Amino acid sequence: MRFLYSTLTAVFELVLPVSGLFSGKMKQFIDGRKTVFQTLDSQLSESDKTIWFHCASLGEYEQGLPVMEAVKKKYPQHKLVVTFFSPSGYENKKNSSIGDVTVYLPLDTKGNVKQFLNLVKPELALFVKYEFWPNYLLELQKRNTPTFLISALFRKKQVFFKSHGFWMRTVLNSFTHIFVQDEKSKQLLESISINQVTVSGDTRYDRVSKQIEEDNTIDCIEKFKGNSLCVVAGSTWPEDEMVLINYINSAKKTKLVIAYR
Numbered sequence: 001m002r003f004l005y006s007t008l009t010a011v012f013e014l015v016l017p018v019s020g021l022f023s024g025k026m027k028q029f030i031d032g033r034k035t036v037f038q039t040l041d042s043q044l045s046e047s048d049k050t051i052w053f054h055c056a057s058l059g060e061y062e063q064g065l066p067v068m069e070a071v072k073k074k075y076p077q078h079k080l081v082v083t084f085f086s087p088s089g090y091e092n093k094k095n096s097s098i099g100d101v102t103v104y105l106p107l108d109t110k111g112n113v114k115q116f117l118n119l120v121k122p123e124l125a126l127f128v129k130y131e132f133w134p135n136y137l138l139e140l141q142k143r144n145t146p147t148f149l150i151s152a153l154f155r156k157k158q159v160f161f162k163s164h165g166f167w168m169r170t171v172l173n174s175f176t177h178i179f180v181q182d183e184k185s186k187q188l189l190e191s192i193s194i195n196q197v198t199v200s201g202d203t204r205y206d207r208v209s210k211q212i213e214e215d216n217t218i219d220c221i222e223k224f225k226g227n228s229l230c231v232v233a234g235s236t237w238p239e240d241e242m243v244l245i246n247y248i249n250s251a252k253k254t255k256l257v258i259a260y261r
Contacts, residue, residue, distance in 0.1 A: 001167040005134055010109045028087040032104045040081075040119040043101045049078045052122035054105060056131045057089035063151050063202070064128035068098050071126075081120050085131065108133040117143065126150055127175075134171045141174040149178045151202055154185040161188060169194070225255050234259045 019026045044050065053068055055061040061084070072080055082099030084090035094102050106112035113135045125140055125147040140147045159165040160172055169192050172178075179200040180186050186197045221230070231251075233244060236258055248256055 002134060002138070006110050009107060009135075010111075013107045013109055013112075016107075025087055028091065029104075032087065032090060033106055036103045036106050037115055037119065039103050040101065040116070044079065044081075044119060048121075049075075050081050050120055050122050051075060051078050052081045052083070052120055052125045053099075053128065054083045054126070054131055055085075055089055055128045057084065057086040058092050060128040060130070061089050061093055064126070065098065067126065067128075067150055071124075072098065078123070081122065105133075108135045110135055110139075113139050117145075124148075129153065132168065132171055134168075137171050137174040146176045147174065149175050151200070152178055152180045152185060153182070154180065154188045156188060160192060221257065224257075228253050228255045230255045230257065232257045232259065236260060 016026075017030055019030075051071055053064055053071075055064055061082075068080060068082070072078075079100035080098060082093075082096075082102045083105040084093070084102075085105050090102070090104055093099075096102065106116050117136075117139060122140075122145055125145055127147070127149050129149075129151050137147065154160070159168050172189075173194055175196065177196045177198065178189065178194070179198050180189070181199070181202045183199055186199050189195075189197050224230075231247075231254060233240065233256070236244075241258070244256075
């Protein structure tokens with residue numbers, strides 16, 4: 001199964017550039033990965049000690065940020081390498097100060113995985129919420145690198161809990177420990193004999209709690225709002241907006257900000 005997966009991933013990497021001709025976002029996805037290894041080689045030295053955080057996108061980054069900050073405080077001599085899968089995460093946070101090196105995650109081919117890990121040499125690897133890349137995880141396990149999944153959330157419909165999901169259960173079992181958001185997730189994992197699990201809650205609450213203490217003033221919003229009541233609807237879906245529409249049409253002396261997903 002791993003051979004088939006690796007072969008398909010390698011083929012996908014070869015044909016991927018074609019999609020960049022039709023999508024600006026895909027072009028970012030492709031072009032951003034062209035210099036990853038050069039960046040790592042130039043910004044990391046043989047003597048560096050590193051800790052690797054991987055986030056799929058911007059939401060996972062915000063979710064993992066409290067842990068990144070705590071790790072950086074506890075291990076100040078280590079460099080934090082932060083990787084993203086999607087352009088929306090990387091483009092927004094490529095200049096963030098938390099990561100000593102911030103790059104795209106190379107695609108999960110065996111060659112990319114070995115080159116990436118040989119350059120980064122993480123003493124610790126942490127994946128935020130999702131992102132189960134078999135070649136990365138199995139190679140980390142082979143190298144005896146402690147690897148953790150944090151703020152994870154599992155549902156019964158996922159492949160791990162299906163009769164045909166045996167191989168992916170093996171991949172999931174490569175984590176040294178898994179920190180989940182709720183008891184249901186823990187029970188699901190234990191039902192497939194994955195017992196290195198702790199319920200630790202959702203780190204998004206830690207992130208929001210800290211943000212409240214920060215200066216969140218946005219000049220343009222202050223000017224827009226004036227003395228009116230301001231209602232903010234964040235990360236809305238069309239179904240949410242159907243509920244809001246009657247309020248929007250009837251509200252007086254109220255300003256509304258809709259922050260889309």
